[in-house]
Amino acid sequence: MALSAREPRVAPERLVAELVPPLRFETVRFDTYLPDPKQPSQGAAVKALDAFASGLGEGARAGTGRGGLWPRRARRRQPPEPRGIYLDGGYGVGKTHLLASLWHAAPVPREAKAFGTFVELTNLVGALGFRRTVDTLAGHRLLCIDEFELDDPGDTVLISSLLGQLAARGVALAATSNTLPGRLGEGRFAAADFLREIQGLAAHFRTLRIDGEDYRHRGLPRAPEPRPEEEVIRVAHATPGASLDAFGPLLDHLRRVHPSRYGALLGGVETVCLTGVRPVPDQATALRLVVLADRLYDREIPVLASGVPFDRLFGEEMLNGGYRKKYHRAVSRLTALARDAAAAA
The missing domain is CATH 3.40.50.300 (P-loop containing nucleotide triphosphate hydrolases)
Known part of the structure; x- marks a missing residue:
């Protein structure tokens, strides 16, 4: 399946009903x-x-x-x-x-x-x-x-x-x-x-x-390198519930889907496979990608990608600007999901 081919519709009542902790945090408690x-x-x-x-x-x-x-x-x-x-x-x-x-x-x-x-x-x-x-x-x-x-x-x-x-x-x-x-x-x-x-x-x-360090990187290996494009395509076709998208067209599609529907966009997806990941061209696109990264992380969906590493998604101007904390969070979360995908692959 391709995320860029989906046009999700979400009723307002569903938005209210879904105001609960996401799957990743369904079982967390103070003692965990x-x-x-x-x-x-x-x-x-x-x-x-x-x-x-x-x-x-x-x-x-x-x-x-x-x-x-x-x-x-x-x-x-x-x-x-x-x-x-x-x-x-x-x-x-x-x-x-x-x-x-x-x-x-x-x-x-x-x-x-x-x-x-x-x-x-x-x-x-x-x-x-x-x-x-x-x-x-x-x-x-x-x-x-x-x-x-x-x-x-x-x-x-x-x-x-x-x-x-x-x-x-x-x-x-x-x-x-x-x-x-x-x-x-x-x-x-x-x-x-x-x-x-x-x-x-x-x-x-x-x-x-x-205070503290980012637990996602505490004692863990460095983020995995992007995979060859042919490997990403092969894994996508061999993995039940996987989506496969070229990165550029997916970014264009996110512009046409309201961020409130990004969760619905990922419905039924078990793994996201991306080819041709490249630096994000502008701030508006980058902020939409941040929301998608959050929804992927909430749902614990691994991300297997070819192209540039996730720590090169956002340029220096973005990483030093007013939204830098959003971008650093997105890189941190996508890196964690890339590790999950590498282990699964």
Whole structure:
């Protein structure tokens, strides 16, 4: 099959139903997270998140005046604490593992908690509309947002308004990012012009810093070299559930498919085979590829490729620009998936 031949359609209701941890994080729990003993912040984060999850039990609904995450008496004597928790750290320190563990540990019904990436959240607003999104998510006790990033002023105002209304209606918030909440949008647009919205977002969270190295490369061999094109084609034809695409046409196809449908684009695919991988030509294409890399990683789909190595996908200007953290994350994840494909091949 070819991904570039697919035209997936996704109903808005499915977008809501799929707001759960992806397959890769379906079985993770706090006790399956292995803190690096050299990084005390990792163990401290586990304890803080475990306590946060416990505070989400029956009757603990923030901001409603009926109990809450903090005792009533304490709230009277001191300024109200943020109603969310924010995990800040580099690539591969286990932030998504911990966020998914929080979702699993929260003692509330499955339908009362939601988990999605920042992109999936903005796509949900685009599919449902702002008011319907607020009303839908306001029925939840916990909203977990992975890979929190602000790429443009529109997203800043949109998410600031959305999270403000959800917090006011008692929804507890948890998020991960590589950027401190007060510095979201920095280097991407005129963040100073939207300082009020950014500071408003930061006010919803208290920050937990998680230090450490990228576990995907900790003690592992270097990323495998790209394979010869004829080998990639042979493996694609010999592997059940494999897709086969030339890299250039696939990038063109991604331009015609909304990122909210990239997950559906991969439905039923067990292995992705790519020929002719080359540096991405422009920023818009690169950002679409980042979303595809995230969906591939979520679904644990190996990627076998010919062409240039994945660490040469993005040019120096991109890797040093405002979206550099997205690109580094994509390289890290695609490298992990390339190792999986090399082992399978």
